Amino acid sequence: MAGPETTIRKHSETKPEVQSEGNLDPAHVALCLDIIESLWRQESTPSVASGEKPLDGLIRTVLSQNTNDLNRDRAYERLRRLYPTWEDVLEAETKEIAEAIKSAGISNIKAGRIKAILETVEDVFGKLNLDELKEWDHISARDFLQNLPGVGPKTAACVLLFNLDMPAFPVDTHVSRVSRRIGWFHPSASAESIQARLEEIIPPKRHLGAHLNLILHGKNICRSRKPECARCPIRYLCLTGKETAGS
Structure with a gap:
């Protein structure tokens, strides 16, 4: 599909x-x-056998850009601790998100990307969930992901491979x-x-x-x-x- x-x-x-x-x-x-x-x-x-939901994996991968796994995971865990749902993150101010993910580096940029991604996902699917991508063909799923703010070929490929079980x-x-x-x-x-x-x-x-x-x-x-x-x-x-x- x-x-x-x-x-x-x-x-x-x-x-x-x-x-x-x-x-x-x-x-x-x-x-x-x-x-x-x-x-x-x-x-x-x-x-590595990720059981993460696609949206969770996408945000974690965005946090991994230009940093190491340790800093990525610290930032992700703090973000989810302060904002348990993606709805909570979407309602937060960008500067608050940036503070939460500070350990991942370039936090102002990443916070803006995360906020924009969540807004787009909600606009397209009517909810903060990317599970529907599992029903798409891998080319359409890749193209959708790469059209999201701050998501390039590598980030999209990580989500396809680890979270959607698709070729990448x-x-x-x-x-x-x-x-x-x-x-x-x-x-x-x-x-x-x-x-x-x-x-x-x-x-x-x-x-x-x-x-x-x-x-x-x-x-x-x-x-x-x-x-x-x-x-x-x-x-x-x-x-x-x-x-x-x-x-």
């Missing part, structure tokens, strides 16, 4: 152009993901870094173009586990500073790993 046409800007008709794509061979991608899965096991036993492959700093270093994408490739192509190349049934695996790999081995290529199981399949091994 598609959503109200008037609320959706058809992002699917203007898919981001891929920038400087590298060696994005589906077989190579699958092999790398298989090996990384043998290390982190997030496809077989995912450590969010690209954070870890997924982006690992993908570029392996050689799937040129260093200049944007996160948005990486996301669009990985969603095409990686089968939907692998999206959740592969996404989590790449994050763990980026945090623990393929770190931003001093990556541990010597102990990386895909080093001989990785452009950066091969260069390091040959140096």
